[in-house]
Amino acid sequence: MPLFKCKYLSDAEIWSRIENITVERDQVSHALAEAGAESDLQAIAGLARRLSELNRLCFPVDKLKALLSDLYELEELLQQDITGEDADLQKLHEEYTDVCYGAAGGVYRLLLEDGYIDEEKEDETDLEILNFISYAGPEYAWRLGINIGIDVNEARERLERLIGKGLLEKVQGTMLEGYHREKDWVKHMNHTYYRLSREGELFLRNLRRERL
Numbered sequence: 001m002p003l004f005k006c007k008y009l010s011d012a013e014i015w016s017r018i019e020n021i022t023v024e025r026d027q028v029s030h031a032l033a034e035a036g037a038e039s040d041l042q043a044i045a046g047l048a049r050r051l052s053e054l055n056r057l058c059f060p061v062d063k064l065k066a067l068l069s070d071l072y073e074l075e076e077l078l079q080q081d082i083t084g085e086d087a088d089l090q091k092l093h094e095e096y097t098d099v100c101y102g103a104a105g106g107v108y109r110l111l112l113e114d115g116y117i118d119e120e121k122e123d124e125t126d127l128e129i130l131n132f133i134s135y136a137g138p139e140y141a142w143r144l145g146i147n148i149g150i151d152v153n154e155a156r157e158r159l160e161r162l163i164g165k166g167l168l169e170k171v172q173g174t175m176l177e178g179y180h181r182e183k184d185w186v187k188h189m190n191h192t193y194y195r196l197s198r199e200g201e202l203f204l205r206n207l208r209r210e211r212l
Contacts, residue, residue: 053114139194169197
């Protein structure tokens with residue numbers, strides 16, 4: 001079972017980003033401690049601010065790692081309990097598991113707030129794209145850009161990201177029936193269109209319920 005309850009990223013991807021943040025924290029800390037750094041007060045102030053920003057996430061991460069270490073030790077002890085009769089150990093393991101999931105949830109929220117895992121959320125433009133396609137039906141990038149108010153390159157990039165998240169799917173114009181702009185059908189039938197996937201429909205349905 002995944003530790004981080006992510007929609008799109010795996011635990012391995014999350015840990016990889018966390019390790020990059022930890023490496024930067026160590027580099028900034030080292031730079032602050034270097035001899036002669038005190039000669040550039042403006043640089044020191046910038047480094048200190050960055051270190052504070054990184055520690056905001058790294059401190060909870062360090063706590064999570066310590067909790068996970070304790071949990072793994074408990075699991076090793078449980079494996080040695082062949083009879084499975086150590087109820088206290090089982091209960092302690094369950095409690096530690098809950099604490100670890102809670103700590104991981106806190107780290108996940110900080111990663112979202114600080115912009116380290118933007119793939120995990122959809123911004124207002126993404127939601128506008130999804131809602132437009134839900135209302136108007138399948139659309140291709142150029143026409144979508146006009147309706148949403150973004151250029152065609154951004155439209156394509158966003159559409160591809162939403163496909164990667166499983167919220168949209170591609171379909172050729174020749175495969176669509178009863179298209180909502182039949183007067184344009186012959187002219188545009190060779191375009192690649194984008195429509196909501198079943199997951200995308202469920203996502204919007206749940207989002208609307210949350211906003212009621």
